[in-house]
Amino acid sequence: MAGQQHLDRLSAVDAGFLAQEKPNTHMHIGGLAIFEGEPPGLDEFLAHIESRLHLVPRYRQKLAVPPLETGRPLWVDDPSFNLAYHVRHSALPEPGDEEALLALAARVFSQRLDRSKPLWELWLVEGLQDGGFALLSKTHHALVDGVSGVDLASVLFDLSPAGRSDGAEPWVPQPEPSGAELAARGLTGAVRAVTEVATGALGAVSHPGEAIDKAREVATGISEVAWTALNAPPDTPFNVAPGPHRRIRIVRAGLDEFKLIKNAFGTTVNDVVLAVVTGALAYFLQSRGRRTEGLELKAAVPVSVRSDDQRGALGNQLTQMMAPLPVFLDDPVARLAYVKQAMDGLKESRQALAASAIASLQGFAPPTIHAQASRLNFSGRFFNLLVTNVPGPQLPLYVLGRKLKEIFPIPFLAGERALAIAIISYDGKVGFGLLGDYDALPDLDVVAEGIEASLAQFVELAKSG
Numbered sequence: 001m002a003g004q005q006h007l008d009r010l011s012a013v014d015a016g017f018l019a020q021e022k023p024n025t026h027m028h029i030g031g032l033a034i035f036e037g038e039p040p041g042l043d044e045f046l047a048h049i050e051s052r053l054h055l056v057p058r059y060r061q062k063l064a065v066p067p068l069e070t071g072r073p074l075w076v077d078d079p080s081f082n083l084a085y086h087v088r089h090s091a092l093p094e095p096g097d098e099e100a101l102l103a104l105a106a107r108v109f110s111q112r113l114d115r116s117k118p119l120w121e122l123w124l125v126e127g128l129q130d131g132g133f134a135l136l137s138k139t140h141h142a143l144v145d146g147v148s149g150v151d152l153a154s155v156l157f158d159l160s161p162a163g164r165s166d167g168a169e170p171w172v173p174q175p176e177p178s179g180a181e182l183a184a185r186g187l188t189g190a191v192r193a194v195t196e197v198a199t200g201a202l203g204a205v206s207h208p209g210e211a212i213d214k215a216r217e218v219a220t221g222i223s224e225v226a227w228t229a230l231n232a233p234p235d236t237p238f239n240v241a242p243g244p245h246r247r248i249r250i251v252r253a254g255l256d257e258f259k260l261i262k263n264a265f266g267t268t269v270n271d272v273v274l275a276v277v278t279g280a281l282a283y284f285l286q287s288r289g290r291r292t293e294g295l296e297l298k299a300a301v302p303v304s305v306r307s308d309d310q311r312g313a314l315g316n317q318l319t320q321m322m323a324p325l326p327v328f329l330d331d332p333v334a335r336l337a338y339v340k341q342a343m344d345g346l347k348e349s350r351q352a353l354a355a356s357a358i359a360s361l362q363g364f365a366p367p368t369i370h371a372q373a374s375r376l377n378f379s380g381r382f383f384n385l386l387v388t389n390v391p392g393p394q395l396p397l398y399v400l401g402r403k404l405k406e407i408f409p410i411p412f413l414a415g416e417r418a419l420a421i422a423i424i425s426y427d428g429k430v431g432f433g434l435l436g437d438y439d440a441l442p443d444l445d446v447v448a449e450g451i452e453a454s455l456a457q458f459v460e461l462a463k464s465g
Helices: 012-020 042-055 098-109 152-156 179-206 208-230 255-265 269-287 332-348 351-362 367-376 444-464
Strands: 028-035 061-064 074-077 087-091 120-126 133-140 246-254 297-304 318-325 385-391 402-410 419-426 429-437
Touching: 028 098, 028 152, 042 087, 042 120, 042 152, 098 120, 098 133, 098 246, 120 152, 133 152, 246 255, 246 402, 246 444, 255 269, 255 332, 255 429, 255 444, 269 297, 269 318, 269 332, 269 385, 269 419, 269 444, 318 332, 332 444, 402 419, 419 444, 429 444
Parallel strands: 087 120, 297 385, 385 419, 402 429
Antiparallel strands: 028 133, 028 402, 061 074, 120 133, 246 429, 297 318, 419 429
16 A cells, blocks of 8 residues: 555645644544453554554655645655554553543643654553553544544454454555645645636536525525624633643443433434533533523534545544533423424534535635634634534454453544533443543533433433333
8 A cells, every 4th residue: 555645635624623733722632442351562562553554544644734835735655654653552550540541641632743743642551450451542633533433543443352364564655755746736736626616617507406506505504604603602611722731531321321311302312412411511510600591502513524435534524513502401301302402403404514615615725824714613702612422333342352341532622612522332331531621620520420410310300201
């Protein structure tokens, strides 16, 4: 696979994630995976990764920026790629409790990735109090999203303890391009973008009815997005500029609990997740002495716009919708009904289509303008926090014969936000990953307690109903 994806230009969305990054805004995402069994030796683990790297060639590539900003950055092979640099080996101090594991994860996620190298790290962590070991993955958002499911961590997993035999394919990096080649590539990309616009225009001439319908839908959606922006969310303790340091907390739940609730009240699992988070945020705000009457928060909920034929491709095909979180409602069932009605309305609206169209239009902007536009996407006017829920595999996974016991996603903080919540389901379990700013949220534990309490309340109501 030498040279595969070499000199690929970043998409507008991927370049936006790069532009969004600042000293206190780290645009990497990842997860904390906990395994049963003895930890593998480092050499064995490195060999396992080496045998799978050909499945994700982007993980041996780094950024190259065309001179004078003649185009968006490109992915190029890193001739000095060293796997041992990206795979870190660590052990927790005794007794190796969960608090120490989360402290290590928070420390790792407080540090930006080195842009002169491929944008990922993987930590093998030993010394866990209850046995087993952990893998902590950290990947820049420009490299992979949580919906495509194709990243280094995913290709390391097997469906059985026996695994599969993948011999490491020989890799010969392509030579780094010169400044002139980068500039030419950037200009070629700009010409291609204009050609695509022209092609789209010809298609509109050939099929005017379809073009008019599409334009009408996009226009309607843009007006809905604009209306959302004008109706700014309220100020909360979550909406402050983050510092450079992070806190991480996790919450465990059962997928059967969410299914019980959604069946009892005729909703979706995602509706239940948002209603549980709403209850947790109300619990937190009240613990801070904040009144919640009349208070409705907004959550950015990422939505995949990846088509079926794009499944498995690297890069981001994401947009986002704004979901209301009615913390003003004291009754959990009323909260859930409110969320369901709102989410049903958003699915029928054109918000997702419009956001996708806006993202594609950003692809025609010079890099400096695009950087400014991408920052606006995370401005404080649009939403209070990120809530992302990704369905995972409902069967056990293994790495080197060791069973994955549980996994917790770790999101990112951007804009004036001090809290983000990510959720993933796996093998009958649901894992919540809470990322908070270290200084703004010393009481991040209270949000975790609120999730547990809110879910328990829903379960009780579902059983009694």
